[in-house]
Amino acid sequence: MRCSVAVLAAAAVLTRCSGPGSSGSSGSSGSSGSSGSAPAGQGGPAKAPDAASARLAEQRRMVAAARKWRLDQVPLTAPAPPKVKPRITARAGFEVDHQEDENLPPVFTTVPTDKKIVFLTIDDGAEKDPRFLSMMRELKVPYTAFLSDYLVKDDYGYFRKSQAYGNTLDNHTLTHPYLPGLSYEQQRQEICGMQDVMEKQYGKRPEVLRPPYGDYNQDTLRAAKSCGIKYAPIWNEEVFVDHWEYREDDRRLRKGDIVLTHFRGPDEWDGTMVDDMRRFLNKVTREGYAVARLEDYL
Secondary structure, eight states: OOOOHHHHHHHHHHHHHHSOOOOSSOOOTTOOSSTTOOOTTSOOOOOOOOHHHHHHHHHHHHHHHHHHTTOSSOOOOOOOOOSSOOOOOOOTTOOOTTTTTTTOOOEESBOOOSSSEEEEEEEEOOOOOHHHHHHHHHHTOOOEEEEOHHHHTTOHHHHHHHHHTTOEEEEOOSSOOOGGGSOHHHHHHHHHHHHHHHHHHHSOOOSBBOOGGGOOOHHHHHHHHHTTOOBEEOOSEEEOSSOEEESSTTOOOOTTEEEEEESOOTTTSSSOHHHHHHHHHHHHHHTTOEEEOGGGGO
16 A cells, blocks of 8 residues: 555654553663662663664654655665575577577576566766765665766766765776677777776776666677676666656566666756656655665676
8 A cells, every 4th residue: 555755654653652661760870779780970871772663763764754855655675685696697589699608698677586676777977966865875775876987087986975875886888888889809998997997996896787778799798708797787667857768568667677767967857866766766666666786686
């Protein structure tokens, strides 16, 4: 059942009324008279909040965050990552010659799962909106950023903040070219060169590449593998400030779908990244989906 933010706020108050009562004394600091109490003039150990109180406080915080960012509902919480990760294979029709023989990175649009989750991925890195970082941190929405060096090199620090909040930074090439139009060596330079940048700036060589425009050929995947890439996800839906686009004819979300959007703002869109995320979160939450972290399933 869909709940409005106001209803959830009311539910939080009701939860407080029905929670377990406190036990023992008032716990004021400096109290005495029981064995093991603190000496006179010293405060006793701080009393840890019980689990129910902590849950209530977090629920209230999330309700406040959803109201602040003008969402219709509080985003759903994704289930814990699987202990055994799913086997990722190339989507049918997206394979290249000798895909399995050469163990090339699979190109896929959906992760096999029976959980009602989707994965948010954000490309390029042109727009660097601090309000977007605040929104996603406060709402605890995970995402994967696929970065191109020519767009992020003016402010690597912006994406370090994203990384510090627990989000993953992956490879989207140095200059965002149409890779199939390049030679094998040129493609390798684009991909491995970005691996070098990612290691220097963010401390890790990614294992995940998104080829620009979702376009690739056999040389792309061979070059990617030689650079340490294991996966090449693209997307099944794309969200913009004012509309959604779908790969499938039935125009609906599926369990495990990868959703694409971009680091773009008013210079290119009729709105901000916050507006874009509001459209994304309202739809997926309304349809009963939580947002999970892609790398937890790879």
